[in-house]
Amino acid sequence: MVSPRVILIGPPGAGKSTVGAMVADRLGLPFVDTDALIVQEQQRSVSDIFVVDGEETFRRLEADAARRSLDAETVLALGGGAPIQDAVAELLAGHRVLFLDVAIADASGRIGFDQSRPLLAVNPRATWSRMMTQRRPAYERLATWVVDTAGKDVETVVEEVLAHVTKVDHD
Ligand SMILES: Nc1ncnc2c1ncn2[C@@H]1O[C@H](COP(=O)(O)OP(=O)(O)OP(=O)(O)O)[C@@H](O)[C@H]1O
Numbered sequence: 725m726v727s728p729r730v731i732l733i734g735p736p737g738a739g740k741s742t743v744g745a746m747v748a749d750r751l752g753l754p755f756v757d758t759d760a761l762i763v764q765e766q767q768r769s770v771s772d773i774f775v776v777d778g779e780e781t782f783r784r785l786e787a788d789a790a791r792r793s794l795d796a797e798t799v800l801a802l803g804g805g806a807p808i809q810d811a812v813a814e815l816l817a818g819h820r821v822l823f824l825d826v827a828i829a830d831a832s833g834r835i836g837f838d839q840s841r842p843l844l845a846v847n848p849r850a851t852w853s854r855m856m857t858q859r860r861p862a863y864e865r866l867a868t869w870v871v872d873t874a875g876k877d878v879e880t881v882v883e884e885v886l887a888h889v890t891k892v893d894h895d
């Protein structure tokens with residue numbers, strides 16, 4: 725069965741989009757990011773969908789985007805909240821799922837908490853921390869591998885992800 729070489733999960737600021745694109749490039753594979761796919765297909769921003777149609781609509785689009793992205797050989801980044809949905813979590817069984825872990829100290833510096841992340845529009849640091857406490861058990865349960873990105877630059881994280889992917893390719 726054809727499936728993504730690796731699926732990246734983790735909270736906003738973990739580096740899923742940045743690291744995922746670079747890993748895909750190094751592997752010579754297409755990079756798919758469910759957030760970007762939704763934006764492209766809907767022709768509007770994630771924030772716009774949240775504000776105009778509500779989170780429930782976004783989650784439905786996201787689950788659908790994830791479902792359609794699982795049967796191709798790519799590097800796949802899921803939106804931060806995607807694997808928290810039971811419907812998406814169930815789809816991940818049997819796939820290589822890599823949790824990019826990050827703590828608030830690094831995440832806050834990375835994402836700057838601008839308005840592009842609708843869930844973090846109010847009290848961004850406290851909201852991120854609360855969200856991560858709730859989500860961490862799911863990220864850990866679904867992951868077949870974890871890379872802690874704390875204190876590591878993007879290139880170091882990319883190398884760690886590539887090392888893992890190459891190793892499991894040969895196992
Ligand atoms: N290990 C790292 N060290 C320093 N900066 C990083 C690292 N990983 C990512 N960044 C930077 O942090 C910012 C956020 O990264 P990115 O958008 O890839 O996160 P994400 O996990 O895709 O978040 P979201 O769930 O909101 O889509 C980017 O500017 C990126 O360059």
Ligand SMILES: O=C(O)C1=C[C@@H](O)[C@@H](O)[C@H](O)C1
Nearest residue numbers: 736759770803804805841842
């Ligand atoms: O963590 C989340 O719930 C989100 C993360 C982003 O990737 C986007 O999917 C959206 O902003 C929601």
Ligand SMILES: [Mg+2]
Nearest residue numbers: 740741742759
């Ligand atoms: Mg992203």
